[in-house]
Amino acid sequence: MEPLTPRQRQALDLIEQMLAEGNPPSQRQLAKALGLTQTAVRQLIRYLKAKGYLVDIGGHRGLRLSERYRGRTQGIPIIGRVAAGQPILAQECIEGYLQLERLFGGSLFALKVTGDSMVDDGILDGDYVVVRPSDQIADGRIGVVLLDDEVTVKRVYLKGDVLVLRPANKRAGYRPISIRSSSRNVRVLGEVVGCIRVQAR
Amino acid sequence: MEPLTPRQRQALDLIEQMLAEGNPPSQRQLAKALGLTQTAVRQLIRYLKAKGYLVDIGGHRGLRLSERYRGRTQGIPIIGRVAAGQPILAQECIEGYLQLERLFGGSLFALKVTGDSMVDDGILDGDYVVVRPSDQIADGRIGVVLLDDEVTVKRVYLKGDVLVLRPANKRAGYRPISIRSSSRNVRVLGEVVGCIRVQAR
DNA sequence: TGCTTATATGCTCAAATGAGCATATAATGA
DNA sequence: TCATTATATGCTCATTTGAGCATATAAGCA
Numbered sequence: 001m002e003p004l005t006p007r008q009r010q011a012l013d014l015i016e017q018m019l020a021e022g023n024p025p026s027q028r029q030l031a032k033a034l035g036l037t038q039t040a041v042r043q044l045i046r047y048l049k050a051k052g053y054l055v056d057i058g059g060h061r062g063l064r065l066s067e068r069y070r071g072r073t074q075g076i077p078i079i080g081r082v083a084a085g086q087p088i089l090a091q092e093c094i095e096g097y098l099q100l101e102r103l104f105g106g107s108l109f110a111l112k113v114t115g116d117s118m119v120d121d122g123i124l125d126g127d128y129v130v131v132r133p134s135d136q137i138a139d140g141r142i143g144v145v146l147l148d149d150e151v152t153v154k155r156v157y158l159k160g161d162v163l164v165l166r167p168a169n170k171r172a173g174y175r176p177i178s179i180r181s182s183s184r185n186v187r188v189l190g191e192v193v194g195c196i197r198v199q200a201r
Numbered sequence: 202m203e204p205l206t207p208r209q210r211q212a213l214d215l216i217e218q219m220l221a222e223g224n225p226p227s228q229r230q231l232a233k234a235l236g237l238t239q240t241a242v243r244q245l246i247r248y249l250k251a252k253g254y255l256v257d258i259g260g261h262r263g264l265r266l267s268e269r270y271r272g273r274t275q276g277i278p279i280i281g282r283v284a285a286g287q288p289i290l291a292q293e294c295i296e297g298y299l300q301l302e303r304l305f306g307g308s309l310f311a312l313k314v315t316g317d318s319m320v321d322d323g324i325l326d327g328d329y330v331v332v333r334p335s336d337q338i339a340d341g342r343i344g345v346v347l348l349d350d351e352v353t354v355k356r357v358y359l360k361g362d363v364l365v366l367r368p369a370n371k372r373a374g375y376r377p378i379s380i381r382s383s384s385r386n387v388r389v390l391g392e393v394v395g396c397i398r399v400q401a402r
Numbered sequence: 403t404g405c406t407t408a409t410a411t412g413c414t415c416a417a418a419t420g421a422g423c424a425t426a427t428a429a430t431g432a
Numbered sequence: 433t434c435a436t437t438a439t440a441t442g443c444t445c446a447t448t449t450g451a452g453c454a455t456a457t458a459a460g461c462a
Contacts, residue, residue, distance in 0.1 A: 005408070022223055022265065023258075026449060040410045042451080047408075057224075060418060060449055061262055064223070122325040122398065142400065197323065197396040199343065206438070227419060241440045243421080248438075261419055261448060 002051040010034070011044045012053055015063060024061035108132055108193070111144060111151065118142070118153055120168035123195055129153055130194035135187075142192040147177070148185050153192065163188075203252040211235070212245045213254055216264060225262040309333055309394070312345060312352065319343070319354055321369035324396055330354055331395035336388075343393040348378070349386050354393065364389075 004012060014033055018025045025033075031041045045063065048054040053069045056062050110128045121142060123129060129144065137143040143156035145165060154165035154177070163181040167174035179186050205213060215234060219226045226234075232242045246264065249255040254270045257263050311329045322343060324330060330345065338344040344357035346366060355366035355378070364382040368375035380387050 007409070019223060022220060022225065024223065024225065024262070026261070027451095028449070036409090037411055038450090039412075043409065056450095060227070061225070062450090119323065122320065122323045122328070124323040127323070193400050195396075195398040195400070199394050199396070208439070228421095229419070237439090238441055239420090240442075244439065257420095263420090 004048075004051065004053070008044060008047055008051075011041070012048055015048075015054070016065060019063075019065060024063055026061055109190075110196070111153070113153055116172065117167040117169050117174050120170060121155070123153060123168075123192075124197065126197070126200065128196040129192045130196065131190040132193050133190040137188055137191045144189040144192060146187040146189055147179070151189070156188070205249075205252065205254070209245060209248055209252075212242070213249055216249075216255070217266065220264075220266060225264055227262055310391075311397070312354070314354055317373065318368040318370050318375050321371060322356070324354060324369075324393075325398065327398070327401065329397040330393045331397065332391040333394050334391040338389055338392045345390040345393060347388040347390055348380070352390070357389070 011030065011034060014030060015025060018029075027038045027041045027045070030036075031038045034041065036044075045054060049056065052066055055064050055066045057064055108130055110130050113123055113125060113127045113129055116125050123142075129142075131144050137156045137158075139158055140155060142153065145152055145154060145156065145163075147165070152165065154167055157164040157166060158181065161180055161182065163179050163186060165177040165179075167176070212231065212235060215231060216226060219230075228239045228242045228246070231237075232239045235242065237245075246255060250257065253267055256265050256267045258265055309331055311331050314324055314326060314328045314330055317326050324343075330343075332345050338357045338359075340358055341356060343354065346353055346355060346357065346364075348366070353366065355368055358365040358367060359382065362381055362383065363379050364387060366378040366380075368377070
């Protein structure tokens, strides 16, 4: 796409941000935010439209990102193949888009994990586990359990009347916890259906 | 939340849809779409606000979903504490909402991981890694590299002119790969900023 | 020198917009 | 019976908004 001047880039960034927040801006709003007059903003918008970054769907606050420039608003593109010379993010490489709502369906909640008792199952300290609420868990699956007022993530096995909570960390000295499933101190909150990590930096 | 009448539900659905598309509606737009007058729509909106579904951020086209109602439909609620008797998903437990767009900002793409070379960093076979495109990577961070037409995820170290790609799996017999960074066979695609797993079932 | 591009101001105006006000009707429940 | 809630219409008005028009300046280039 045609390169932008610093001023145009600044204006586009602002417009993009406001659109992402669901606030299509008016020209005067932008003018105020950029320290300009409305007419100056209009001129900038004219250039951004001419260069194919913006389109106008008509009406008040009708400014939108062009189909071509969008990209970030539709979730995260999933890349399939990457050929040698090709730019990443070339249209042919995109297999779909990552969207939380589609990835995991239904009524869910998330929990921030503390501790390293499940690292062998790829669940690290600080990760979010995505949980489907349920009072029972399929044998051997990862579950979230309330144990003595404390929430723990563990592999859950049911042997007769006894609930076995098995950590997944061979290095540290974690040991399985056994407890009668009828006990008042224990309550199954749900089954882990996913895990989301924001890499530390 | 307080239940809605059919009329209110119909109006809310429409408003929700338009907001999701990034088009905050005007009262008259809604009126036309619902076959009503502007004033009737205003009355409906008043009720939807009173019941806590909508809020008004002021200005033209300032109608928005309330924080509380938005979370139900968009994003996964993050649970903080869980007390003994309490139902999960009780309002007081919810700390925020998991939303991909907010979690990771900026221009990103995702890659489905094949293989177990990074399990010690919690990246399992079948996970999606979220990648910030860049042709360079901070030393020791996890990166995505195109190597001989094949995409690999590894920890990346730069020692002088040599790029070292280090796997994270002590059990299997993986070994670091060293290659001159100027080589034609190698190309850094970006840095891993996150990881998303949909638990196998 | 003259042309184009990019940035910017000031003034104006018609249309869109949110809000105020008076009013009507049907259903529900005390 | 009477009050409340929900739904709905019609009219008005100040403000917001996009757009038109004239104009200015600086940079780059032929």
